[in-house]
Amino acid sequence: MQKKNNTSPVLIIGGGVAGLTAALDLAAAGQAVHLVEIGGSLGGQVAKLDKIYPTDHCAFCPLWTDIKRCREHPLITVHTSSTLRELKKKDSHMQALIVKKPPAIDEARCIFCGRCQKGCPAGAAYPAGVHTYPPVYRIDRDACTDCGACVTICPTGAIDFHRREESMTLAVSDVVWAAGFREIDVSPLKEFGYGSHRDIMTSLEFEEWTAEAGPNKGTILTKSDRSIPESIAFIQCTGSRDQKFLPYCSAVCCMHAFKQAQWVQRRNPAVRCVILYTDLRTVGKDYYAYALREARGNGITLIRGRPSLIHPLPGGNGIAVKFEDTITQKREIWKFDMVILNGNIGPSLTGDAREKSVAPALTGEGFIDTGVDEGSRIGCGFSLEPADVAESAIRASSAAVRVITGQDSRQDERG
Amino acid sequence: MAKTIIFLCRCFGEIGAAIDLDHLGERVKEDGAVVATSIVDSLCLPEDIKNVASLIRESGAEKVVIGGCSPFGRADFVISGLTREGIERENIGIVDLREACSWIHRDDPQGAVTKAWNLLAMETGALEHRKRSEDAVIKVRPEVMIIGAGPAGLAAARSLIRLGIRVHLIERGGSPGGMLNLISHVYPSGESAGEKIAPYVEEIEKNTLAVFYPKAKITSFKGFAGDFKVTLNANEKEHYIRVGAVIIASGARTLLPYGLYRYGNLKNVITQMELERQFIKGTVNTRSAVFIQCAGARNHDRPYCATICCPSSLKNAMRVMEELPGAKVFVLHRDIMTPGSVMESYYRKTLSQGVQFIRFEESTPPVVLGEDQVRGVEVYDAINGVTRKIDADLVVLSTPLVPNEENRKLADMLNLQLDRYGFFSEIYPLHPLETRIDGVFICGSARWPVSSDQAIVQGEGAAIKAASLLAGKEISALSLSRVPGVKTGHATVSKDSCTGCGNCVSVCTFEACRLQKIDGNYISRVNKMRCKACGNCVAVCPNGTMQLPEINYRATGEMIRRAFGDMQ
Structure with a gap:
């Protein structure tokens, strides 16, 4: 197979669905790959999801398979807990400085027994997402008081707080950005009331809270008093x-809300779900039928309108949502037990965690700007354009072929 | 009986505290096959594997049973570690004593022990009979057939020839370009459709690696990943080609919405495609145009959103205003489908250009007014709660893309599945360009309606999938597995006992089984490249001739016998 006139490996930033797909496609075509992931395990945001739409499957099996293939592929070198610190152009290739900050718990030694969590007085130890492979515990260094209780309690000696940063310099031919998305804090938008009540949560928090492998084993409960909620409001376009x-x-939030609302209904049909939306964007394969099947069949209420105020009721007894139903033109104030905020996600590359010096040119909205010639930097996944699982995988494959055929990123298409 | 060694892992008390492993170890030894048991604190730590491997070698055992944790967790490390040490996968049995016994039955320790013993006994018995499927290796034909020369097919073809792979580009029509030949401009870039497609066509025409077959039809299709055999009729000439992979990029067609909004009845009720034609010819003429979205989509008959109609309308609305200064354009819509960053700003741009948007509900569709020509449109404006009468001399219906009628035939020929609407089905969202048949990929509007830009991206994606498959000179049947080392092989027939009843042929959904006449008798043969080890054939085989070696009837029978005892 013809390759671009080089044999240097390709650097992929981000080990979510986009990064995994790009890495596997490149490696299968015979191209060596370095896959750099800032988190402790591969899988990205999808590994945190309980279910994926529109198939309602658990994401774990296909993701587990791809992660395993990635970890075992001879042409793929995986660097977890690592970031790209420096990127310099040198002759025909680029030099990348990768810095690895090993986590306190060594994944090769953690047997997932959970003793660190039970023994931690500060509550800093927690199991990494429900679908991580291998299953592993993590320590939240911000909450950790360095008491050392976990170090003594760990039966395998997996915990070490003094592991050194490692850095390495790689000669790479191309960089594929697949940095994915991150949640954006909506507390500055006071009308959404985020932070004022424990039952006003973001949809990703809700996903984790209600996951079958999560803290409640799939039971729908409020966070404030662990009671069964009577009603849940899903607020679309929160901040977006x-x-x-x-x-x-x-792009992904409408379908995400439908998925969550219908899973609430399936697990507890007595809970009333209301989705407050602007436009119902259900453009993907089979999305519209998925959305409406559930809305019609299960009595999920759809209301077109954006809330003007979300506020906890006195005594913490429920949450008031004030909105105008734009179809009936009526102003309403409804009481809900839980409010799920959906839409506040943005490209990761705008985050502080990224070194500005190495990041590719971004549009005003924070997505990779393909209109600017940045050499051979190519993007895919959410950091290029809001995208769900299928769309990320497609763009990643396309990015892979563009890397190998040496297609200029100026010819990149979006839309 | 095969000599077996059993490892029981205490898992630092996670298993050991709940289950008395010493006692369990004694009990499993009662099985005559067990030559050694070893109770250890851990098996999965980096330093354990070598130790375990040498213990296995010393014991002289052929089979290894690991009583540890779930294979989806740490036990996977033990499997991959031992296979690296040269122990064959089919000789390793994993029994989940942690998640499935000790953890989940915390409140019933006696039950946990019984279950652990049962599982160990079952696995030990089954392992004795597990076999490995024989692999098959075929030589790859490093060529790809692409069905459809629209944007998706052309992008796939261009990527493949750039990768040095020979391409057969099959087109039903006379020239490449697909639906782009019918439209004026593309969104969001605003390029003319011709400009968009020209560089692809030019590069493909110049390159000797690409063969273009106009007016082509596939007449027969056989084979498997790496070596498909296809006969075509192109320009009334027969062609026989052999290709390693197939990319379906056959696109979709537009709907002619007869009976909707008086289309076909009033002269100036047209579709977006006809408006495109008018743009090309330069004959657009309107003072006031009304675009109606979801004409024939998101309804009972077609419960889907065709993705491209909203953005196309935005594009054409802006274009009408640009070409005919002073003209008014109203877009009557249900939801505006412009997800993402680029398309959302495109929508905002349209709003800023003075295009008027009016939202209607499915239950109160707009009504086109006029006796012999369009006079206006009456619509209930759902946002303002009023009925509006819009003067208009042109009504443009945004109709969805619908599946090609030939999809069914093509799907049958290639043994693919269509979704409920008639588009080609993917295997699952994480692998959206792959189909149930290895070596056959889908992209563009044949999969789901997409814009030309998205079709190009998907075409490229399908190209790398095909190229990856053909990257080596050979493909082995077992390597087609998506799960390394876990594929359950493929069905195997015993020549001696097959009666040639043909049950397996009728239930095989992958067309892997067929009857072959050998020495005057029909017997079943399984194509290893096509078989997915689903087990359908095994279930219907009347005398147990058809087996999956990794989970054959002896292994399964032994498991059942050990779990429930001999059933008389």
């Missing part, structure tokens, strides 16, 4: 499609 906050549409 808002010229003053996130101007773009995050």
Whole structure:
């Protein structure tokens, strides 16, 4: 197979669905790959999801398979807990400085017994996402008091707080950015009331809270008093499609809300679900039928309107949501037990965790700007354009072929 | 009986505290096959593997049973470690004593021990009979057939020839370009459709690696990943080609919405495609145009959103206003489908250009007014709660893309599945360009309606999938597994006992089984490249001739016998 006139490996930033797919496609075509992931394990945001739409499957099996293939492929070198610190152009290739900050718990030795969590007085030890492979515990260094209780309690000696940063310099031919998305804090938008009540949560928090492998084993409970909620509001476009906050549409949230609402209904049909939306964007394969099947069949209420105020009721007894139903033109104040905020996600490359010096050119909205010639930097996944699982996988494959055929990123297409 | 060694892992008390492993070790030894048991604190730590491997060698055992944790967790490390040490996968049995026994039955320790013993006994018995499927290796034909020369097919073809792979580009029509030949401009870039497609066509025409077959039809299709045999009729000439992979990029067609909004009845009720034609010819003429979205989509008959109609309308609305200064354009819509960053800003741009958007509900569709020509449109504006009468001399219906009628035939020929609407089905969202048949990939609007830009991206994606498959000179049947080392092989027939009843042929959904006449008798043969080890054939085989070696009837029978005792 013809390759671009080099044999240097390709650097992929991000080990989520996009990064995994790009790495596997490149490696299968005979191209060596370095896959750099900032988190402790591969799988990205999808590993945190309980279910994926529109098949309602658990994401674990296909993701587990791809992670395993990635870890075992002779042409793929995986660097977890690592970041790209420096990127320099040198002759025909690029030099990348990768810095690895090993986590306190060594994944090769953690047997997932959970003694660190039970023994931690500060509650800093926690199991990594429900679908991580291998299953492993993590320590939240911000909450950790360095008491050392976990170090003594760990039967395998997996915990060490003094592991050194390792750095390595790689000669790479291309960089594929697949950095994915991150949640954006909506507490500055006071009308959504985020932070004022434990039952006002973001949809990713809700996903984790209600996951079958999560803290409640799939039971739908409120966070404040662990009671069964009577009603849940899903608020779409939280902070997004808002010229003053996130101007773009995050693309995945409508379907995400439908998925969550129908899983709430399946697990407890007595819970009333209301989705407050702007436009129901269900453009992918089979999405519209998925969305409406559940909305019609299970009595999920769809209301077109954005809330003007979400506020806890006195005594913490429920949450008031004030909105105008734009179809009936009526102003309403409804009481809900839980409010799920959906839409506040943005490209990761705008985060502070990224070194500005190495990041590719970004658009005003924070996505990779393909209009600027940045050499051979290519993007895929959410960091290029809001994308769900299928779309990320497609763009990653396309990025892979563009890397091998040496296609200029100026010819990149989006839309 | 095969000599077996059993490792029981205490898992630092996670198993050991709940289950009395010493006692369990004694009990499993009663099985005559067990030559040694070893109770250890851990098996999965980096330093354990070598130790375990040498213990296995010393014991002289052929089979290893690991009583540890779930194979989806740490036990996977033990399997891969031992296979690296040269122990064959089919000789390793994993029994989940942690998640499945000690953890989940915390409140019933006696039950946990019984279950652990049962599982160990079953696995030990089964391991004795597990076999490995014989692999098959075929020589790869490093060529790809692409069905459809629209944007998706052309992008796939261009990527493949750049990778040095020979391409057969099959087109039903006379020239490449697909639906782009019918439209004026593309969104969001605003390029003309011709400009968009020209560099692809040019590069493909110049390159000797690509063969273009106009007016082509596939007449027969056989084979498997790495070596498909296809006969075509192109320009009334027969062609026989052999290709390693197939990319379906056959696109979709537009709907002619007869009966909707008086289309076909009033002259100036047209579709977006006809408007595109008018743009090309330069004959667009309107003072006031009304675009109606979801004409024939998101309804009972077609419960899907065709993705491209909203953005196309935005594009054409802006274009009408640009070409005909002073003209008004109203877009009557249900939801505006412009997800993402690029398309959302495209929508905002349209709003800023003075295009008027009016939202209607499915239950109160707009009504086109006029006797012999369009006079206006009456619509209930759902946002403002009023009925509006819009003067208009042109009504443009945004109709969805619908599946090609030939999809069914093509799917039958290639043994693919269509979704409920008639588009080609993917295997699952994480692998959206792959189909149930290895070596056959889908992209563009044949999979689901997409814009030209998305079709190009998908075409490229399908190209790398095909190229990866053909990257080596050979493909082995077992390597087609998506799960390394876990594929359950493929069905195997015993020549001696097959009666040629043909049950397996009728239930095989992958067309892997067929009857072959050998020495005057029909017997079943399994194509290893096509078989997915689903086990359908095993279930219907009347005399147990058809087996999956890794989970054959002896192994399964032994497991059942050990679990429930001999059933008389």
